[in-house]
Amino acid sequence: MVTASVNWRASMASIKQRANGVWRARYRDQNGKEHTKHEKTKRAAQKWLDEQTAAIVTGQWADPGAGRITWDEWVSRWVGMQVWADGTATAAATAVESVPWRLKAIRDVKHGDVQTWVTKESERGLAASTIRTRLNYVQMAFRAAVDNQVISRNPAARVKTPRIRKREATMKILTAEQVNAALEAAGEFRPFVAVCVFAGLRLGEAAGLQVGDVDQHLNKILVRRQVQGTSIPTTKITPPKAGSEREVFVPLELVDILQVSQIGTPDSFLFRTPLGHLFNRNSAGEEWRRIRKAAGLGDDVTLHTLRHTFASNLIASGCDVVTVQRALGHSQPSITLNVYSHLWPSAEDKTRSATSTFMAEVFSPDAPNPGPHQ
Template identity: 65%
Template sequence: MASIQQRPSGSWRARYEDADGHEHARHFPLKRDAQRWLDEVTAAVVTGQYADPRAGKVTWSVWVKSWMDRQTWVEGTRQAASTAFSSVPWGEKPIASVKASHVQAWVTGESKRGLAASTIKTRLNYVQMAFRAAAIDRVIPTSPVLSVKAPRTRKAEAAMKLLSAEQVRAALEGAGDFGAFIAVCAFAGLRLGEAAGLQLRDVNFLGRSIRVERQVQGSTIKASTLVPPKCGSERTVFVPDELTKILAAHVARHAVKAHDEMLFTTPLGQMWNRNSAAGEWRRIRAAAGVGDDVTIHTLRHTYASNLIASGCDVVTVQRALGHAQPSITLNVYAHLWPSAEDKTRAATAEFMSSVLTSTDSGRTQTTKAQVTGLS
């Protein structure tokens, strides 16, 4: 219901009721301005762009907190989102007042202060999710981040580090008791948290496989907890006999006996976490001389690259790595697969070789002469 009435003061009062029965009104000096406002409201309702003006007055921080409380996120995702949301400069402003220019200025500022492009992109993704949810709930008419651009990231082929066989060998030789941990990352492709979360029951020594059913989450001893792996990452990884022998020797050396006992622990008997494992890796990395930009995750990339080089298809690699979708695998590793040109050239070369090396020597000589233009 909507109406326009002239007030005793001469101004025009335009009013309407929303779907919840709440009345909204504004005063205008001219009737045509009042009518224009009502027309805009009507158009917003018809096109699905209407949002209660009062809803948009809630601050960004209050809206985000209530929205996060409704999400079924694991703790790691919740922490990453909290970091992203706390980094924006409009936290105490009404959510409806945030413009695309504000968000773009924040992205540019994060880039100027040296934050990695991939980190900024991740934070922007969380901000986009929150604004999109606010638009769906009609807290705001539309999301202001639709046109915001994240900084460009380096191409995977330029940014991804891979280790040679010699470098992996050097890392293993200098790892000491941490060597078995390094081995499951390099030869089973486990993430740091997945390797840290392994228990004795997860290793099938006779079947030569490792079951990934949990991961350690958290960067400190106090914050570290055992949680399920990333959604879709539960998997069985089939490993070479040499890796099971390394793990068997590790189990014997450290007297790991109970099925639910952690396979890898620090010298103090605690679970490895992101900080402690990374610190141990820095020691190994320095001793092996593999470069300061090489992380434990580089071992996983190296594992994937060897699967691809050996001719494994994308689905096989996806399952081994625990990616939820083949598209994720392709997004990260597409540059490692042979190109269409490489495959065409190799296939044609094989066929051509079979033609030119016929068992009939007479026909072979004739065919070669015709192909080379000597006849």
């Protein structure tokens, strides 16, 4: 490897002094493109040449000219390379457009710039989880720039983020009384709320339900599509998130609440706004904010809280992780555990409960008396 490196440098790089006394260093990259730089001293020219050729040999080289493009120019190109769902594309755009170096050459963005941005986002009150999500997209964009030899190093690597509070401290779970209050206040939106809290559907999945998705004989709901978008013009129907197409087994009482037999043909949507539009994130959110206020629920209780409440009830009823995973439409059990592990009884809880049950049997008045020891 060392011999190959030396041979490459000998054949592809050189230093010559020009007539005016300036030293000209030159090399060709892997694609045969020539790069040059002029220095006042041979030592400076050699140092630059050593840095560039060593970067090529070690795979850390970036085209000096490519890094002149601005952050906005690069991320526009990078986003165009992706195959993302609309929701992911929107989240990525929000992240990469929130940085203060948008018009700066990407090669000039330093680690300190990224760390300062993260710190200021935290100081202005942005949630730690949101900051971490945005940083993740920014890091992805920088990594792609490194992979495409636009820059040589990722300035967003090893950036520190605010600590995220434990899920058990932040996740909201509604009581039976609170769910009842929400349903009472829901009015015409009651079936939508019911399918979120008693079937665990995401907002978009509930909005995408059709009459034919409700099996009235087997008491199950088929999740086959979702509605994406935040407004009427951006509303579109897409397949569920990867791994989320599923069957959810529900009680007869929920089927009765949906009243599918009174709506129409199998491809008729169960839920529409008073103006006949499909519910989107904004319109469904507006309905929920009305309900939340009337039911006396806190501002941190969202429609997604109903899904958490559904999962919590399954776990409290003794359902195992695979059962909960399938009901929620998570692609892997590990995702379910990452979100809800704090709701399952710990090994200590199980040991204590099992021993308590055994002790109750031992000391029960009806327990047989073994008699005196022989």
